[in-house]
Amino acid sequence: MTRRLLLLSNSTLHNGKYLEWAKSEILDFLNRKNVKKVLFVPYASFTHDEYTNEVKKALEPWGFQVEGIHSSPDPVQAVAQAESIFIGGGNTFLLLKTLYSNGLIAPIQKQVLENGLPYIGSSAGTNVSTVSINTTNDMPIVYPPSFMALNLVPFNINPHYLDPDHNSKHMGETREKRIKEYHEIEDSPPVLGLREGSLLAVDGNQATLKGHYSARLFVRGKEPVEYDVGADLSFLL
């Protein structure tokens, strides 16, 4: 398995610049394969040009050329010719629906899983890299043809994972309760709760937790477990 993935919980930390918190990981991830060009997928947003410009502003000073997939007349071809792919955050439903309608699910799977195309995901872009979008936090503003996603890893991620706020008087469900509800469903895969400022690096059959914070792993029928930064999570693969 040649896959190489960098799965970020989120793009921007409070008071931080876009992608800044993950800069050294991104540089290392792309430079190790001598990547110069990044194919950016802005489908999680409605404003493709604007969003792509924001990514250009962040990545070009770091030495990478950024192209928005929406600028290409043939997005499938763009994926086939890419040196690396970055799927940004926004609305997960909109993103997955657009990946389906542009026929990009199988082409991205093939490129990443068979040809080792380096894949960076952030937030919604991390959600769609997993088995399904069943554990997104987003509002279902559009109806995708399925919740099944790219399946580049055999588990799900909950990005922007949030601990319960014991001072809150709001009665909406906590994140943990929502994930436990998901695990009522038979055969539901494990869910990794990735806090903001954390990422999962996958290299072949090796998975490592990186970034600033521990992550919380939920497995159907078991108590959740915390894993520290640096933890080897390869058993999830």
Next chain:
Amino acid sequence: MTRRLLLLSNSTLHNGKYLEWAKSEILDFLNRKNVKKVLFVPYASFTHDEYTNEVKKALEPWGFQVEGIHSSPDPVQAVAQAESIFIGGGNTFLLLKTLYSNGLIAPIQKQVLENGLPYIGSSAGTNVSTVSINTTNDMPIVYPPSFMALNLVPFNINPHYLDPDHNSKHMGETREKRIKEYHEIEDSPPVLGLREGSLLAVDGNQATLKGHYSARLFVRGKEPVEYDVGADLSFLL
């Protein structure tokens, strides 16, 4: 139009008992039609018996007999024979999927819109009474055959509406931002943000905001507007 709806943002307030905050509205709503029996729909939860017992414990001391629709061998028949219907909260996706798989969408619409069956919804049960579940806050733990819902009113509701927390360092989208993203979509209906402890009472073509807090109305292409308790929102119908 004979419809009579009581659409609650939520069932339980912080430190409160189940449905207690809405007791006088519920009593008035059901007693005005001399209702003695409530058909309860526990489909938003995985534990139908347990959930129905919780509702019994709340409503029976107020003088109502509660039957869980899941106890009936024929749920369509149960709806046809009901004196009133109450759809409780939980997971909106699970609820809507189960309404579809049990063939209950058209029967409930007919009973409420043509025969004036009193309908109480809470949280997910309020979401499914509207045009679609596009503005639920829930996690998409199962895939329903559509996001289109009962369409008992021609707009959407966001229950548990939450104002932005300006002290938060969390970078997930605010509720307002999520609803504005929904309104990027052409022909998307208005969305009423109902804060916890608020409800919308619909009587024919009359809609009134009741409960403890103002509500925030989002209309595509316009600035959001606050409406005070007691406001006449019939223009939404």
